[in-house]
Amino acid sequence: MPKRILIGTVVSDKTDKTVTVLVERKVKHPLYGKIIRRSKKYHAHDEENVYKTGEQVRIEETKPISKTKTWIVKDRLQAGSTAAVEADI
Numbered sequence: 157m158p159k160r161i162l163i164g165t166v167v168s169d170k171t172d173k174t175v176t177v178l179v180e181r182k183v184k185h186p187l188y189g190k191i192i193r194r195s196k197k198y199h200a201h202d203e204e205n206v207y208k209t210g211e212q213v214r215i216e217e218t219k220p221i222s223k224t225k226t227w228i229v230k231d232r233l234q235a236g237s238t239a240a241v242e243a244d245i
Contacts, residue, residue, distance in 0.1 A: 159216050159217045159218070160216070160217040161214060161215070161216050161217075161230070162177075162179045162198070162214070162215050162227075163179070163212065163213070163214050163215075163233065164177040164178050164179035164180070164198070164212070164213065164215065165177065165178050165210065165211070165212050165213075166178075166207050166208065166209050166210065166211045166212075166213055166236075167197065167209065168209065169202070169205070169207060169208055169209050172205065173201060173202055173203055173205060174199055174200070174201065174202060174225060175199075175200050175202045175207050175213075175229060176197050176198070176199055176200075177197065177198050177199075177200050177213060177215055177227070177229075178195055178196075178197050179195065179196055179197075179198060179215075180193055180194070180195045181193070181194050181195075182194075198215060198227050199222075199224045199225045199227065200213075200215045200225065200227040200228060200229045201218075201221050201225055201227065201228045201229065202229050207229055207232065208236050209236060210236030211232055211233075211234065211235060211236040212232070212233040212234035213229050213230075213231065213232055213233060214229070214230045214231050214233055215227045215228065215229055215230065216228055216230045
């Protein structure tokens with residue numbers, strides 16, 4: 157059985173060796189036909205803590221690593237949009 161691969165945005169990198177990835181998908185409403193967005197958060201394993209908030213990443217399904225982690229981050233697709241702000245004093 158092939159492993160599922162999803163693309164999402166890192167929304168949290170606070171925990172050690174773990175990132176929270178928000179995956180959005182667009183589905184058609186069954187009655188009204190309007191395209192609506194559905195989202196879900198996944199906990200993914202990040203061994204070296206290299207992925208930061210705002211980056212777009214690809215995650216792959218794997219065997220359970222912990223109670224909530226069954227995904228691993230494969231690679232970075234796009235750098236984060238959160239830029240560091242420097243203040244001139």
